[in-house]
Amino acid sequence: MGPGTSRVHRPGTWSPSTEAGNAGGAPGAVVEASMTIPDEGKAMPSMKTIRERSGSEGRRGPVLEESTLRGGGFYRYLVLGLLRDGTPRHGYALMKDYQQRSGTPIGSGRFYNKLQRLAAEGLVTTAANPPGADPRRTPYRITSAGAAAFDVWLRDSANPDSHRSDDLCAHALLLAAAEPAVVSATLDRWRNDIAMRGARIEEAHARALTTRRASPPSAFYPLPVVLARRLKHATADIEFIDEFRRAYEQWMRRRAEARVSRNTPAGRGSGSRPIRA
Incomplete structure (x- = not known):
């Protein structure tokens, strides 16, 4: 940045300062941005x-990318966490809920597969479809065992970034x-x-x-x-x-x-x- 120049910061705009050829700096290198x-x-x-x-x-x-959800083990607790409020939901509704919360695209197939496995373990159970709902989609609600399993995992899990x-x-x-x-x-x-x-x-x-x-x-x-x-x-x-x-x-x-x-x-x-x- 040469003598006599100045930076002007305006809300909602980014004002990077770049210097090409400076003491080993790469052209276009970011010096300041806010x-x-x-x-x-x-x-x-x-x-x-x-x-x-x-x-x-x-x-x-x-x-x-969906790769953020590393490992199938996380999906287990992701589904339990989304159902933790007690509201019954089917796999597609869980997918939409997670996308709205996280901005992460993800397929509904994984939710349906995980719901079936959790049901076999007694951590979730099927619920009645409300009137007028698509009968092809089966809603699930979390059980007391599922809520307890989620709470223990959340309390005892390691720092998400530690590994x-x-x-x-x-x-x-x-x-x-x-x-x-x-x-x-x-x-x-x-x-x-x-x-x-x-x-x-x-x-x-x-x-x-x-x-x-x-x-x-x-x-x-x-x-x-x-x-x-x-x-x-x-x-x-x-x-x-x-x-x-x-x-x-x-x-x-x-x-x-x-x-x-x-x-x-x-x-x-x-x-x-x-x-x-």
């Missing part, structure tokens, strides 16, 4: 400018073994993909805030908070890629300087005997 979320009063990043600087407008798609794998870092640690051109192209692709995902999350977050404002006071609608967390993760990943690129380029420069130093007369002659006339 966004004020309406009704939240907290600084939040925006991904729109990152996406534009990445040279891609991005494709519309799901906010988060989470960090695939981005795991892949980045292997980059140094590749050719520089491959490293650069890979980092560009990762950055573009994350920027597009972040832009979709940001748009979904804005819609969720609108929905929450229109919701009745008695309704608990946590989706804006969930999406804000995902947006922070996407921004942190962008910052990590930019920092990794700078560290890699600095390392490459040091290697090149070391090779030049070894090939100079002074470097070659440091351990040789003086030449006699």
